[in-house]
Amino acid sequence: MDDILTISAKKLGWLAQPDFCERCFYMKSHLNWKQPWAMAMPIYMTLDKLQKKFITDVIDATGKAPPWMSELGDVVGHIEPPNYRQFFYINSDHGVRVWGNADLIPVMADGSLAIVDLKTAKPKGNLDHLASTYLVQQNAYALAAEYQNLGKVKHLALLYMTAMADGEVSTAPAEGQAGNMVVPFAATLHRLEFKPDLVDDLCGRFRELSERTEMPDAREGCKDCHLTEQIHLAYAASKDTAVPLAVAHRDHISQRELYARHLGLAR
Numbered sequence: 698m699d700d701i702l703t704i705s706a707k708k709l710g711w712l713a714q715p716d717f718c719e720r721c722f723y724m725k726s727h728l729n730w731k732q733p734w735a736m737a738m739p740i741y742m743t744l745d746k747l748q749k750k751f752i753t754d755v756i757d758a759t760g761k762a763p764p765w766m767s768e769l770g771d772v773v774g775h776i777e778p779p780n781y782r783q784f785f786y787i788n789s790d791h792g793v794r795v796w797g798n799a800d801l802i803p804v805m806a807d808g809s810l811a812i813v814d815l816k817t818a819k820p821k822g823n824l825d826h827l828a829s830t831y832l833v834q835q836n837a838y839a840l841a842a843e844y845q846n847l848g849k850v851k852h853l854a855l856l857y858m859t860a861m862a863d864g865e866v867s868t869a870p871a872e873g874q875a876g877n878m879v880v881p882f883a884a885t886l887h888r889l890e891f892k893p894d895l896v897d898d899l900c901g902r903f904r905e906l907s908e909r910t911e912m913p914d915a916r917e918g919c920k921d922c923h924l925t926e927q928i929h930l931a932y933a934a935s936k937d938t939a940v941p942l943a944v945a946h947r948d949h950i951s952q953r954e955l956y957a958r959h960l961g962l963a964r
Contacts, residue, residue, distance in 0.1 A: 701787070702907055706797035706837035710830030712899045712906075719906060719913035724925045726907070744817045748858055748882075749800055762803060765884040769813070769854060771806035776847060778802050786840040786896075793900035799838045801856075802847070811852035812838045820857035820885035831855060835889050837896050853889040858882045 708730065711717060753775055755763050762772035778784060778799040785796035801813040812835055825831065839850040861881045906913070915922040 701792050701794050702904060703794045704903055706795050706834040709795055709899050709903060710833035712902055713829040713833050718916035718919040720915040721921050721925050723913050741817050745815045748815050768886045769811055769852060772803045773806050774804035776802040776804060784841050786837060786844040788897055788900040791900045791904040793903055795837045797838055809851040810842055810848040812850055813854050813856050816855050816857045818857055819859050820887060822887045832889055833896060836892050840893055840896055855887045857885040
């Protein structure tokens with residue numbers, strides 16, 4: 698297929714959510730995936746980065762993962778995850794490229810790989826409201842690792858890092874607790890199933906949605922449709938900005954002003 702569509706593994710996972718709305722998805726794609734109420738919180742990205750560095754430093758220094766990752770198996774090393782430009786899988790049947798950024802790619806004693814995603818949150822496992830998205834995301838990363846010839850993936854998991862309350866005993870080593878201000882974390886590993894066919898099926902659904910010429914109907918009871926539609930209409934009406942709202946995401950004041958101006962255009 699000549700025309701290759703590109704989507705992130707996370708966004709592809711949206712299609713698997715129980716509350717997925719085709720209309721919202723259609724509008725988000727035409728908004729360049731930007732929503733004013735869905736900005737990433739930098740603190741979580743910072744924590745994930747620090748947690749990843751701690752884990753990989755332990756593996757480099759000791760030749761094995763921290764003890765609280767023992768449920769994953771016998772880890773003997775790790776691969777630095779490629780940049781998303783090099784970390785992708787192409788479904789040739791539907792002409793869809795799925796890309797992403799894996800957090801950790803541990804190397805196991807048998808030479809196989811694991812894909813581990815870090816979550817700074819309370820462990821909810823399959824009860825997490827984003828469980829379906831995480832399942833698709835991790836399976837897409839497994840396909841990407843094998844597509845890029847990094848190795849055979851045999852383990853998929855989420856590693857929840859949960860801030861602990863006063864009085865609880867941290868699972869972090871003593872040297873990790875030294876300092877003037879420390880928030881201890883408890884680690885919980887949650888394994889995921891291998892479902893590569895789910896990724897391929899969703900690639901087909903993404904292709905079908907992308908080729909529609911008319912906006913789909915809304916899912917009954919969808920709470921985001923009205924908000925998304927207002928931004929979609931504002932974007933269509935605006936002639937002085939290429940990407941709505943995202944251009945101002947670093948400045949909260951200008952972001953609010955731009956948001957108000959766009960809503961005014963939509964009325």
